[in-house]
Amino acid sequence: MALSTRYVSKETLASLRRNRLMTVAAILTVAVSLSLVGVALLLQQGVSNATVRWSNGVNVAVFLQASATPAETLAAHQQLMSMPEVKRCYYMDKKESYQQMRQLYANQPDVYQSVTINEVPPAYRCVLTNANDAVMVGQALQGEPGVRNVVYPGQEITTMRKVSFVVQVIFMSLAAVLFLSALVLVANTIRLAIFARRREVAVMKLVGATNWFIRVPFMMEGLVQGLAGGLVALGAIVLLHWGFESTIGHAGAQNIFQALVIPTSSTILIGVLVAVIGAVMGALSSLLAIRRFLAV
Amino acid sequence: MILFENVSKTYKGNIPALRDASFEIDKGEFVFLVGPSGSGKTTLIRLLLREELPDSGRIWVAGKDIIRLGHWKVPYLRRNLGCVFQDFRLLPSKTVAENVAFALEVIGRPAHVIRLQVPQVLDLVGLGAKASAYPHELSGGEQQRVAVARAFVNRPLILLADEPTGNLDPKTSLGIMRLLDRINRTGTTVVIATHDSGIVDRMRRRVIELRDGEVIRDQERGVYGYGT
Numbered sequence: 001m002a003l004s005t006r007y008v009s010k011e012t013l014a015s016l017r018r019n020r021l022m023t024v025a026a027i028l029t030v031a032v033s034l035s036l037v038g039v040a041l042l043l044q045q046g047v048s049n050a051t052v053r054w055s056n057g058v059n060v061a062v063f064l065q066a067s068a069t070p071a072e073t074l075a076a077h078q079q080l081m082s083m084p085e086v087k088r089c090y091y092m093d094k095k096e097s098y099q100q101m102r103q104l105y106a107n108q109p110d111v112y113q114s115v116t117i118n119e120v121p122p123a124y125r126c127v128l129t130n131a132n133d134a135v136m137v138g139q140a141l142q143g144e145p146g147v148r149n150v151v152y153p154g155q156e157i158t159t160m161r162k163v164s165f166v167v168q169v170i171f172m173s174l175a176a177v178l179f180l181s182a183l184v185l186v187a188n189t190i191r192l193a194i195f196a197r198r199r200e201v202a203v204m205k206l207v208g209a210t211n212w213f214i215r216v217p218f219m220m221e222g223l224v225q226g227l228a229g230g231l232v233a234l235g236a237i238v239l240l241h242w243g244f245e246s247t248i249g250h251a252g253a254q255n256i257f258q259a260l261v262i263p264t265s266s267t268i269l270i271g272v273l274v275a276v277i278g279a280v281m282g283a284l285s286s287l288l289a290i291r292r293f294l295a296v
Numbered sequence: 297m298i299l300f301e302n303v304s305k306t307y308k309g310n311i312p313a314l315r316d317a318s319f320e321i322d323k324g325e326f327v328f329l330v331g332p333s334g335s336g337k338t339t340l341i342r343l344l345l346r347e348e349l350p351d352s353g354r355i356w357v358a359g360k361d362i363i364r365l366g367h368w369k370v371p372y373l374r375r376n377l378g379c380v381f382q383d384f385r386l387l388p389s390k391t392v393a394e395n396v397a398f399a400l401e402v403i404g405r406p407a408h409v410i411r412l413q414v415p416q417v418l419d420l421v422g423l424g425a426k427a428s429a430y431p432h433e434l435s436g437g438e439q440q441r442v443a444v445a446r447a448f449v450n451r452p453l454i455l456l457a458d459e460p461t462g463n464l465d466p467k468t469s470l471g472i473m474r475l476l477d478r479i480n481r482t483g484t485t486v487v488i489a490t491h492d493s494g495i496v497d498r499m500r501r502r503v504i505e506l507r508d509g510e511v512i513r514d515q516e517r518g519v520y521g522y523g524t
Contacts, residue, residue, distance in 0.1 A: 007401065199387055200398075206345075206385070207450065208374035209402035 011217035012224060015193045022192055023225060026185040030229025030278050031236070033178030038237040038274045040171040045262045045270070047164045060086075060137050062124040063148045066094070072146025073122070079144065080124055085133040089126040097123055121148050182229065183285045186222050190289035193221055201294065215294065219286045226282015230275035237274065241267040297323040297454060297485045298344065303353030305339055305509075313339040314350070315509040321487065323453075326480045328496050329489040330520055331506035337489035340506070341458050344487075345377060346370050358453055375403055378447030378455040378484075382462035384439045386431040392442050393418065393427040399446045417449045421475055437468035441475065448479055455479055457488040461495060469495055493520035 016023050062080065064073060073091075080089050092100070098120045102112050128134060134152035141150045194201065204214050241264065298321040305314040314336045321327050329337045342348045343355060346362050355362050358376055365373060386395050393414050400410045418424045421441040431439050440460060447455055457476065461469035473488075473495050480486040490496065496503060496519060503518030504511060513521075 004404075199385070203385060203387060203398065203446075204402045205371075206374065206379055207399040207402060207446070208371040208377075210371045211368065213402060213404065 012220040022189040026189045026225045027229045029182040031232035034233035034274045035236040036171045036175035040168045041270045060126045061151045063121040065148045068146035087127045087129045089124045092123045186285040187289040190286040191293045222286025223283040227279040230278020233274045234271035237271045299356040301354040303350045305350045312509045326486045326501045328503045335506040336509040376453045378452035380443045380457040380460045382459035384443045396446045417445045421445045454485045496520040
């Protein structure tokens with residue numbers, strides 16, 4: 001059946017214009033709800049990014065005494081490898097450790113200039129199956145012969161995770177509530193549009209327009225509203241990303257929040273996802289309205 | 297063309313609107329359905345358009361059992377049935393030509409066909425000069441002519457009219473009847489539900505009379521009724 005693009009776009013635009021106020025309200029609600037979804041997703045990405053970024057997923061660093069004997073080094077290694085929580089470890093000798101130190105304190109040369117290679121402790125850097133076991137593994141190694149200290153910066157990460165989890169739950173619940181109201185708002189706008197065109201619809205049915213011919217402009221209207229809201233949310237997400245990047249992105253490697261900045265490509269991906277969710281949601285809610293208010 | 301076999305219909309909690317109605321209308325006939333208000337005329341037209349389903353009996357339109365027709369096929373049935381109502385049902389925001397063109401647009405006719413057909417049918421109903429007027433600028437008779445043009449522009453097999461002259465004065469009514477008669481002569485089957493006895497008596501066409509939902513008379517070249 002010939003359902004021309006021209007006809008559909010003409011009808012859809014006319015209808016959107018007729019219900020301007022309701023349309024704007026629907027679009028804004030969709031936008032706010034999807035922005036919250038987007039921010040929650042960004043945060044989740046950022047946190048998992050930050051966790052991974054901490055030295056390639058290393059959860060625990062076991063620093064040995066600079067004077068540790070080969071036997072002590074081996075004992076520490078064996079103990080680490082015997083723990084099921086430990087996925088893998090690699091040994092950083094004095095030279096490597098010194099190199100890393102130079103890198104980390106690049107801005108403060110006096111820190112590494114004050115020590116010689118021989119004074120730098122070698123270390124085992126370990127990746128755990130579950131980052132939450134970092135404290136346990138660290139405590140097991142602490143105080144063993146030859147072990148100087150154990151660092152598990154998991155602490156900050158764990159806190160960050162907890163905070164971000166709470167924030168995500170809050171955002172997602174808010175988003176869910178707003179999402180529902182957006183759904184209802186879009187459906188209501190469509191219902192108004194159907195009401196405004198009830199005479200046309202009656203004539204269309206009478207002269208034998210197919211059900212899809214009658215429905216599609218209304219569905220498109222909902223889809224456009226959802227998509228518009230989604231695109232606004234996409235804009236908001238990209239803006240947020242830029243803002244975050246320009247304020248924190250250059251704060252330096254030590255700043256843990258720096259790791260939260262996720263690549264632009266991921267941000268765009270989240271944005272596009274959000275826009276698609278908007279379009280689908282708009283189409284769905286107009287379908288809902290059509291089912292209830294358009295007896296065809 | 298139209299065949300009713302023992303059709304009955306009762307609306308919820310009411311007395312029957314149609315009781316065991318049977319009749320046949322051939323292709324190219326011109327038929328009046330007469331009877332007082334509530335005798336079942338409108339129900340009959342709604343059944344033909346498949347806006348309603350009967351409780352029992354069978355209805356055939358253009359060789360198809362329309363009761364067994366799939367839901368999605370109903371629009372295609374309606375393309376064979378032009379319909380005119382007492383209240384015209386024109387779209388006030390569209391001009392005469394747009395109102396007629398709308399009927400073609402929404403069944404997906406291409407623009408060049410619409411450009412050709414609309415002026416033709418407007419000339420047929422005698423409104424060629426008023427193509428760009430709005431319905432509220434027209435008289436009742438002219439509005440009904442637009443409605444007839446819209447019903448006929450797709451060249452349906454059957455033209456149904458439910459009290460087409462109910463809102464019109466006798467002279468204008470006669471004009472509408474002449475128009476429907478002219479359409480009938482193109483080979484279109486015309487079915488008119490009316491209680492306008494003057495018109496029926498004057499036209500002397502087939503009359504099917506309904507009373508309380510029953511067909512009580514079916515007469516060639518009939519008049520409105522004996523003593524009603």
